[in-house]
Amino acid sequence: MKNNIYIWLFFILILASCSTEDKIKTYRLPKKSIETSILVEKEKVPSEISSETKKFTLQWKVPSSWEQFDGHSMRMASFYVPHSTGKGELSITEFSGMSGGIQANINRWRGQISLPPESEQSILTSSNSYNSELGNFLFFELANETSNQGILASIYELSNRTIFVKLSIEQSALIEIKKDFIAFSKSISL
Numbered sequence: 010m011k012n013n014i015y016i017w018l019f020f021i022l023i024l025a026s027c028s029t030e031d032k033i034k035t036y037r038l039p040k041k042s043i044e045t046s047i048l049v050e051k052e053k054v055p056s057e058i059s060s061e062t063k064k065f066t067l068q069w070k071v072p073s074s075w076e077q078f079d080g081h082s083m084r085m086a087s088f089y090v091p092h093s094t095g096k097g098e099l100s101i102t103e104f105s106g107m108s109g110g111i112q113a114n115i116n117r118w119r120g121q122i123s124l125p126p127e128s129e130q131s132i133l134t135s136s137n138s139y140n141s142e143l144g145n146f147l148f149f150e151l152a153n154e155t156s157n158q159g160i161l162a163s164i165y166e167l168s169n170r171t172i173f174v175k176l177s178i179e180q181s182a183l184i185e186i187k188k189d190f191i192a193f194s195k196s197i198s199l
Contacts, residue, residue, distance in 0.1 A: 065103065065170070067143070070196035072189045075099070090176055092185050097178025099190075101197075108171040111147065111164060118175065119151055122158035139191065141165070142198030143172070148191060152180045159183045163194035172197070 067085060071077070080087025080100055088099040108114070111133070116126040127135075136147040143165055151160040159180035165172040174194055178186060 066199070067101070067103075067172070068198050069101075069193060072193065075189075075193075090178065090186060090189075092178065092182040094182060095179060097176050097182065097186065099174065099176040102173045102175075104171050104173075105169065106171065107166065108173075111166075114164070114173070115149060115151070115162075118149075118160050118162065121177075122151060122153045122160060123156050124151065124153050139163075139195060141195045143167070146172075146194060148194065150183060150187065152183055154180055157181055161187060161190045163190075165197070 069086075071088065074091050076089040076091070078087050078089060083102055085101040085103055087101075090097040090099050112129040115132045119126060132149075133147075136149050139146055139148055144167060146163045146165040149160070149162045149164070151162070153159070157180045159178050159182070161176040161178065161183065163172075163174040165174075174190075174197070176186065176190055
């Protein structure tokens with residue numbers, strides 16, 4: 010008898026929840042606010058301009074064969090980097106603070122070319138340190154011979170921001186492009 014009551018209650022619940030209306034219901038939920046900061050440049054006389062109101066810009070020397078293009082809005086610049094069998098894509102991005110750290114970023118890039126993650130010690134051991142007009146930077150060469158995918162990257166950890174220069178390219182073209190990439194990375198300045 011108890012089982013029959015549960016079956017009837019279940020059946021009534023199903024019938025009550027069914028609707029014959031063919032209307033789409035919409036709901037409005039409040040958006041979560043995301044804290045952002047926007048640099049607003051005010052007109053000031055030169056003596057009043059502080060380092061906080063100046064827009065952060067970089068300069069670099071681009072190899073003549075590279076072609077600049079409009080990339081993603083988060084990029085400072087984007088270039089196509091031609092090589093003997095095609096072209097790679099280079100991006101320059103800037104983030105405030107440490108931007109997740111070197112290990113997280115390198116392992117994310119390793120995942121993009123189907124390589125397993127590595128320890129921070131292993132990542133740092135495989136890097137090379139160079140000096141540029143912007144400051145010291147770490148250079149990384151990631152290669153997956155199986156999928157013929159590669160990444161060259163330079164990471165500049167400045168006092169209040171991190172600059173990433175990343176080139177996604179065929180693994181077979183890494184040697185051909187490496188010298189120009191490092192020269193480009195060394196040329197970056199304020």
